[in-house]
Amino acid sequence: MTTYYSEDHEWISVDGDVGTVGISDYAQKALGDIVFVEVPDVGASFAKGDDAAVVESVKAASDVYAPVGGDVTEVNGALEDAPETVNSDAGGAGWFFKIKIADASELDALMDEAAYKTYCDGL
Amino acid sequence: MSELKQTQLHARHVAAGAKMVPFAGYEMPVQYPLGIMREHLHTREKCGLFDVSHMGQCFIIADDGTFVTAAKALEKLVPADIQSLEPGQQRYSQFLNKDGGILDDLMISRLCLDGHEHWLYLVVNAGCKHQDYAHLEKHLPDGIKLSIKDDSISLIALQGPKAADVLGDMAPALKDLTFMTHTDLPVGKNDIWCHVSRSGYTGEDGYELAVKHEDVDRFVEEMLEYKDVELIGLGARDSLRMEAGLCLYGHDIDTTVSPIEAGLIWSVPKHRRNGGDYFGAARIKADIADKQSKRLVGILPEGRAPAREHTEIQDLDGNTIGEITSGGFGPSVGGPVAMGYVARSHIKAGKDLNLIVRGKARPAKVVKLPFVPHNYHRG
Structure with missing residues (x-):
């Protein structure tokens, strides 16, 4: 499995033609205490860059964008009752949704872990 | 855009790891490393220390040396009862425009310091203070002086159930001060003079302290030596006041609403609800009567x-x-x-x-x- 990162701090971990999407550890730290997550409906269809989910901290709501286009195959329903999981395990149990990747070439525009780290260090 | 101002505690906020944001022309701490959630809960369980030096502080003083002259002048601009204020008492009110819209909300105190009992002390919102000062300059009659103190007095707040233990230890008289009253006294081991009121913006017991600019940093340092005291940012200040149901100017109240619509009728005494000679009096009366508002x-x-x-x-x-x-x-x-x-x-x-x-x-x-x-x- 390879994990890619977007400049908007989403990650997508790719297994075959399905990607699991979440927000990065950098993003959860910047947001602070997460109190609500709205995940998309299963079956929802997104183009790359569409608003796909919402994450809310005490202070504000932020959009989570689809890092690639495709159809949502599964969502992390556990976040509804335990949104703080995104703070404690952003890269794992705090995943948001799974997407059937429509065009794998869209992954090429994303960063790998090393490039993303360099990107965050420069922010 | 003009450069952001800094409070006297700016370096301390930065050293404490605060995330600084622009707020009402100042660079202010929105949160510290503790985070908004824990800062909020800490304030409700123990006590939190807030830098609110961006707020406006001014005095209204009548040349004739009487309280009643100053009080009557201010009563033209607010729907509260100012004349009945005793030395040491504080009241919440609003500046109203002629249509009864809220220009700002504020705290008004009558000083109890010897020889200053005719002085009114006002604390207004940071984002409104320049308009407020202009409004006062324009509408206070001759013979009433407005003295603005933003360049010399800092303002901090200690809020939460342990606040009285901390300040009571620094100055025993502060334990018995009651809500919406104030006193002036030396506080702490350095005997720093403070104007202390028992009030705040969190719904908790607590105090607001006006301290001279040159004293405020070492005063804060002494307060932070108490283990129950944590620095708290504007983020938690907002969630605390929201849970306490307290209005935030520019959001819950502004010129489009009257104090009656805003649920602030409790701050308008009965004898001022039936019209009168003050800005917005007709709107107050009308909104009380109007079952549609x-x-x-x-x-x-x-x-x-x-x-x-x-x-x-x-x-x-x-x-x-x-x-x-x-x-x-x-x-x-x-x-x-x-x-x-x-x-x-x-x-x-x-x-x-x-x-x-x-x-x-x-x-x-x-x-x-x-x-x-x-x-x-x-x-």
């Missing part, structure tokens, strides 16, 4: 989704009946809380509403404010 109410969203400012409020038939003016997550409530204006038909606690969050109707209920009971020291 809207009201600010507490709104408890069901579920976990916060409803933020400007969220549309609908009745169960899908008719728009108002808008959220403050909304977010209440850490002590453990869920979302909100305040907003609704039509008079929907102001009763228990009324069901829908909040339109990102296009989806989410159920909510009108509730009595505050969300978290006030914990004031009334003596």
